[in-house]
Amino acid sequence: MSMASTMVASVPVFGRMFKLEGEPELHDINAWPAAMIMASFIWFSVAVLLGISMPLTQMLGLDASLFYTAVTAHGAAMAFPYVFQLMMGVGLHRAAGCLGKPLTGWLPAAAFWCMNIGGILFTIAILMGLKISYAVMYPLPIVGVETGQWSMTSVVIGFTGIAGILLTVILLYPVLTIKLMFFGKEREELVLSRRTLGDPGMLGMAMAAFVLLIMGMPLLIVASAVLLALYHIIPFAWVGWATDPLVFQFVFYIFAHNLMEAMAIMVISAVYATLPLYLADGTRKLYSTKAANLALWILLLTSVTSFFHHFYTMFPALPSALSYHGNIMSWGTAIGAAITIFTVAMTIIKHGLRPEAGIMAVLMGFTLYILDGASAIVTSNVAFSFQLHGTMWQAGHTMAVLIAMSMMWMGVLLHHYPVLTGRVLDPMRGKWFVILFTVGAIGVSYAFLAAGAAGMPRRFASWNQEGWMIYGYLILFFGLCLALSMVIFLIDVSKARRIGEGVVASPPKAAPAE
Amino acid sequence: MLDFVYQSGWGAFGVLLLFQIPFLVVFLTIVFRKAYVNTAPSAISDSSVARWRSSWLALAIALFLIINLASIKFFPAVYSARAAASGVAVTDVTVDAQSWYYDMSAQEFEAGKPVRFNAQSLDTVHGFAVYHPDGHILFTMMLIPGVGRSSLIYTFDEPGTYKVRCLEYCGMSHHEMSDEIIVTASAS
Ligand SMILES: [Cu+2]
Numbered sequence: 017m018s019m020a021s022t023m024v025a026s027v028p029v030f031g032r033m034f035k036l037e038g039e040p041e042l043h044d045i046n047a048w049p050a051a052m053i054m055a056s057f058i059w060f061s062v063a064v065l066l067g068i069s070m071p072l073t074q075m076l077g078l079d080a081s082l083f084y085t086a087v088t089a090h091g092a093a094m095a096f097p098y099v100f101q102l103m104m105g106v107g108l109h110r111a112a113g114c115l116g117k118p119l120t121g122w123l124p125a126a127a128f129w130c131m132n133i134g135g136i137l138f139t140i141a142i143l144m145g146l147k148i149s150y151a152v153m154y155p156l157p158i159v160g161v162e163t164g165q166w167s168m169t170s171v172v173i174g175f176t177g178i179a180g181i182l183l184t185v186i187l188l189y190p191v192l193t194i195k196l197m198f199f200g201k202e203r204e205e206l207v208l209s210r211r212t213l214g215d216p217g218m219l220g221m222a223m224a225a226f227v228l229l230i231m232g233m234p235l236l237i238v239a240s241a242v243l244l245a246l247y248h249i250i251p252f253a254w255v256g257w258a259t260d261p262l263v264f265q266f267v268f269y270i271f272a273h274n275l276m277e278a279m280a281i282m283v284i285s286a287v288y289a290t291l292p293l294y295l296a297d298g299t300r301k302l303y304s305t306k307a308a309n310l311a312l313w314i315l316l317l318t319s320v321t322s323f324f325h326h327f328y329t330m331f332p333a334l335p336s337a338l339s340y341h342g343n344i345m346s347w348g349t350a351i352g353a354a355i356t357i358f359t360v361a362m363t364i365i366k367h368g369l370r371p372e373a374g375i376m377a378v379l380m381g382f383t384l385y386i387l388d389g390a391s392a393i394v395t396s397n398v399a400f401s402f403q404l405h406g407t408m409w410q411a412g413h414t415m416a417v418l419i420a421m422s423m424m425w426m427g428v429l430l431h432h433y434p435v436l437t438g439r440v441l442d443p444m445r446g447k448w449f450v451i452l453f454t455v456g457a458i459g460v461s462y463a464f465l466a467a468g469a470a471g472m473p474r475r476f477a478s479w480n481q482e483g484w485m486i487y488g489y490l491i492l493f494f495g496l497c498l499a500l501s502m503v504i505f506l507i508d509v510s511k512a513r514r515i516g517e518g519v520v521a522s523p524p525k526a527a528p529a530e
Numbered sequence: 531m532l533d534f535v536y537q538s539g540w541g542a543f544g545v546l547l548l549f550q551i552p553f554l555v556v557f558l559t560i561v562f563r564k565a566y567v568n569t570a571p572s573a574i575s576d577s578s579v580a581r582w583r584s585s586w587l588a589l590a591i592a593l594f595l596i597i598n599l600a601s602i603k604f605f606p607a608v609y610s611a612r613a614a615a616s617g618v619a620v621t622d623v624t625v626d627a628q629s630w631y632y633d634m635s636a637q638e639f640e641a642g643k644p645v646r647f648n649a650q651s652l653d654t655v656h657g658f659a660v661y662h663p664d665g666h667i668l669f670t671m672m673l674i675p676g677v678g679r680s681s682l683i684y685t686f687d688e689p690g691t692y693k694v695r696c697l698e699y700c701g702m703s704h705h706e707m708s709d710e711i712i713v714t715a716s717a718s
Contacts, residue, residue: 081702148697155675156701159654163629165702258549261655261675292654296569303579329657329670333677336607347594354590357553358583361560366579379561382556390549396596400542400606402669406657407539444715465546469539471667473659475699478706482665 017126020047030054033509038438041205048128052086053429053436055132057506059097066090071492073477074485079251080477084147089139091150091414095403096181097135099418102425103279104131104189110286110379111193116207117200119192123450127188131405134180141174148174149475151272154264166205172246179243183227185275186232194226205359212287220285223316230371231274231320234267241414273323276417277349281315281383283424284356285380289361290428294375296368308519313434314490315384318348325396329405339398353389366437374430374448380454381423387458388416391465400432408487409468411475419498423453426505439512446511449505456497536604538666545597547558606669610683620683625649627656627673629700630707637709641689642716647671648679657697660711663690670697686713 023045025035036046066086073083104127112119129358145166148156157171197213211218241258244250257263288308292300302308326340327334360382369375391413393406406408434440467487472479479488535541564572602608607641614620623645626633639645649658651673658680671680686692696707 040535047686080705084699084704085701086566087699127595146665147702151699153655153699156654156699158630160701163653163701226578264675265674299571299572307583327672328679329672330674330677331671331682333674339564339605343598347598349717350594351587351590354587357557358586361557362582363604364560364564365572365575370569371564371565376565383557386553387550390553394542394546394549396599398607399536399601400545403537403539403667404542405670405672406659407667409539409542443699463542469543471539471661471665473695473697473705476705486676 018043018047019225020051023111024054027054031059033506036437037514038435042435044120045112045206047125048119049105049109050436052128053099056098056102056105058091058109059101059135060502062100063090064502066093068492068495068499069391071488074479074488075462081147083477085142086149088149089142092138093135094418095150096185098133099422100185100228100279102130103282106425106429106432107221107282107286108192109436111196112430113207113208114211114218116202116204117196118203118222122189123192123195127184127192129447130180134184137180138174138441141170141177145171146174146175148282152268155261175246178241182232182236182239186228186236186271190225192230193212193221197222214460215289216305216312217285217289218233219309220281220312223312224282227274227278227281227316232271235271238264238267242456250397259459262347269323269326273326274320277319279421281312283421286428287360287378287424290375290378290431294370294372295363296370299367302359303366304359307359308354311352311359314352314355315349318345318352318379322346322396325401328398328401339524343398349395350389353386357386373426373450375441376450377427377430378424380419380450381427384416384420384423384457388413388420388461388469391416397517404468406473407468408464408472408474412461412464412468416457419457434515438513439513441508441512445504445508449501449508452497452501452504456494456501459494460491460498463487463494536601540576547676551625559573606682613683613685618644620646622646622648627658627696628652630703631704632694632709634709638707638712638714639686640684640716641713644683644685646681646683648681649673650679651675654700654709655698656700659695659697661693661695662692663692689715
């Protein structure tokens with residue numbers, strides 16, 4: 017037993033959902049992904065409770081500091097230890113099984129521990145009073161200390177946690193992916209379904225890894241410099257270049273925007289890889305691989321510089337030329353999306369679909385993702401941005417893109433689950449999970465967008481002004497639908513039955529990972 | 531009509547539905563028909579696939595161009611430049627934002643007269659959003675400390691009390707960071 021599989025087996029409740037009972041020779045590709053996926057669902061469970069507590073604090077008229085604690089902790093847990101870690105676990109499992117290379121050694125272990133210890137440290141800092149939202153809002157952490165809102169110790173602990181998370185996202189995960197793809201020797205027995213970089217499913221993973229590494233590096237450098245100064249290892253005077261608010265905001269959004277885009281590229285490539293396996297006529301191919309790859313390239317090239325849309329409303333500090341560029345590039349991603357929609361729809365029309373929970377979750381996640389893409393490009397138009405920036409519209413966009421991606425990854429996870437754990441899931445529970453999740457996600461995202469259209473500010477602990485509370489009730493109702501769907505999902509994985517005990521694996525025969 | 535589309539949040543919501551509803555209806559119909567009603571492969575010739583693909587992309591590009599080109603005159607940089615070039619006297623106002631209040635050099639204006647808001651933050655990131663008395667946002671600015679003043683020219687059309695709010699999370703009393711602007715009826 018490896019460290020990862022021992023750890024999974026020893027965690028109460030969640031451990032049972034992901035412990036490895038499949039073929040022992042596959043442990044080298046299963047163990048760390050199982051640990052990452054398990055940890056991501058623990059984070060998710062906490063994040064859901066925090067999410068539901070936000071409208072509740074407003075309805076019950078509780079202290080604003082509770083709301084801001086929940087906003088910060090919920091956003092941070094959702095974006096990184098949940099969605100990113102889920103993606104990392106499922107994505108690495110997919111890559112390792114396609115390339116026949118083991119996920120062992122210090123790299124996957126470091127990626128796991130830096131993410132989770134980082135998440136725990138950041139959470140401790142939030143509980144100590146650091147309320148900076150998941151977007152950090154630099155220089156708020158420092159101004160908050162100067163104005164007595166929280167302590168310097170909480171800032172130091174919080175930044176240490178953020179550094180751990182960033183280390184995994186920007187360095188360890190991309191390096192691990194690149195190592196899997198370009199280095200090391202294939203082990204025949206680990207190949208579950210051979211794929212090359214020419215497949216859209218692998219191409220997207222490689223692109224995402226390079227985007228994270230390259231676009232995240234400036235933030236990693238700036239954040240490390242600030243951290244060294246916070247620990248008094250170097251004097252603050254040396255890091256003036258890094259503590260300038262504009263520098264921090266720019267490197268943050270160059271990273272944060274492209275993180276979302278990299279995750280989108282990865283998940284779209286996972287859709288491209290999974291859909292063909294569920295075609296009714298057994299074709300196992302997209303209607304056009306070329307169109308699929310073209311869409312990924314368009315998405316990659318347009319998304320890199322579309323991050324300027326985060327700064328339109330600081331004109332003229334952001335020159336008009338860069339606003340126009342950001343506007344055009346943001347809408348350019350929609351052209352990539354249009355090609356993707358066509359490829360997915362035409363593949364389904366031409367070959368029919370086997371409606372199993374895994375692929376339906378992937379397709380409903382894809383639907384949410386496209387719906388959200390529309391809200392993203394609308395707010396990326398310069399004129400609309402001046403009405404919507406900083407409102408619930410953008411909170412809704414951030415939330416919807418994360419929910420959509422997590423839905424697609426959960427679909428891919430349902431597909432991989434038998435080979436990962438050696439157990440199969442109940443189709444009926446899977447179906448109800450997909451239905452409730454879809455209804456909850458679409459409902460909650462419309463509630464946010466409508467609230468934004470009505471001018472309701474995001475990250476704002478006073479929903480009773482201007483009759484905004486109605487959106488709060490809608491958010492709570494659909495949020496509860498989402499929570500219920502997740503309860504069904506978690507029951508489903510904890511009651512999965514072992515393959516071989518009168519149970520046959522349901523996704524095609526021995527359930528290849530691809 | 532275009533004013534409503536580009537200058538109120540609900541106009542943006544309408545454009546959003548214009549994209550979302552057709553996609554939702556068509557895509558879900560395809561998925562459910564091919565998953566539950568008739569899963570057999572559809573015989574579509576390559577030439578009709580190509581025709582569909584061209585029409586679809588043409589539609590996407592047309593929407594891209596129409597919605598963005600029509601929006602240009604509503605870009606604050608564009609309407610500010612137009613107001614500045616019109617020869618009408620512009621009232622300059624400075625706005626200093628800090629945790630958690632605004633310091634404005636003037637808060638009462640006359641309807642129909644252009645006002646140039648020059649806003650900056652003195653501590654952390656703040657916003658300066660001006661709301662119409664009916665509750666919709668007229669414009670918002672993000673103020674990052676140390677970058678100089680953000681500016682735009684706005685002409686209030688109607689008298690009334692306009693709310694100012696901070697839309698960038700700025701700490702424990704962020705939700706209390708607000709102020710008011712009074713617009714009086716045009717004297718002429
Ligand atoms: Cu503020």
